[in-house]
Amino acid sequence: MIPSAAPSAIHRVFNFSAGPAVLPEDVLLEARENLLSLGKSGIGILEISHRSKEFEAILAEAEANLRTLLGIPKDMVVLFLQGGASLQFSMVPMNLLCPGDTADYVVTGEWGKRAVVEAKRIEQAQIHIAASSENEAFRRVPTDGELQLSARPAYVHYTTNNTIFGTQFHRVPDVGSRPLVADMSSDFLSRPVDIGRFSVVYAGAQKNAGPAGVTMVLLRPEVLRLSAVQAERLPMLLNYRTHIEHKSLYNTPPVFAIYITHLVLRWLVRNGGLPAMAQHNQTKADLIYRAIDAAPGFYRGHAQPDSRSQMNITFRLPTPALEDEFAKQAKVQGLDGLKGHRSVGGLRASVYNAFPLAGAETLCQFMAEFARQHG
């Protein structure tokens, strides 16, 4: 059983935000204590040096817990970087593409499109779209049979969960021996994954793993094929080798964001790890999809059923005015953050790891009542 709330006396609502998103309350309470003094150091976590032994211990434990939770193979390095997942849209092609290379992209949403835009900036590289669901309003992810992969791309890039459209891959695509790169920002640590199948994984922390400000990158150094001369031309901070060599401490890292992520990783370990999270997430998502399907003339799920995301549940009402009314009334009842992404509208319930089951149940009751009143 995943704890839904710690005994905080402060008023808190059910936060359905897509990110930054809800964090476990006992993580927030522990962080509050450590604002004034990290352990017995007498120095608060916002004030402590990234070269202190206290912070080095935090970084080491965070990496160790991440490795255990995901079963990260020994030959993969773990980096804690800045710049968000968006910077990885650039760093991946900058570091992985040699002149004349091709990279394949599977485009299943807005973030995948942005990754393509950045990759196309790399001179002398070909960007090949192996599949796109854009002409179906990104309602689904492609099957393996639909992927038109190049013969020998430097890598195949895809987005495991599409935060805006509410679709998710429920399998790792079969790309043969081609190196696989995944943007896992919005379902990282939400379920067990066969990490061994990937060459690079990156994820901004601000959904399942922590606050905004740190991005985790898991990488097999063998994919860094640039020659020394080519790598030298990269700005130091945009070169993975810099961060590998300096173990994420080349410059000042986002100390506080890493600290909170470290507490979330401990919380995950304490609460049954990723198998328990997968079950908890499925229970919540099933409840909400059932509420959508129970009023088919009123609620319309955006994603095709076999591509439905367990993290971001997107749905429409008969009119935009009703959607506004839904979000407004829900907020009054303590259900916040339900408006869809500004680019697509509609409604979206994001139910990441730390989101409590009670919140999903309350939303379902609200949905049934709202449909009764307005349907």
Ligand SMILES: Cc1ncc(COP(=O)(O)O)c(C=O)c1O
């Ligand atoms: C799947 C995915 N990729 C990338 C991003 C961009 O992340 P950031 O804002 O950390 O750059 C987001 C943000 O929501 C996302 O959901």
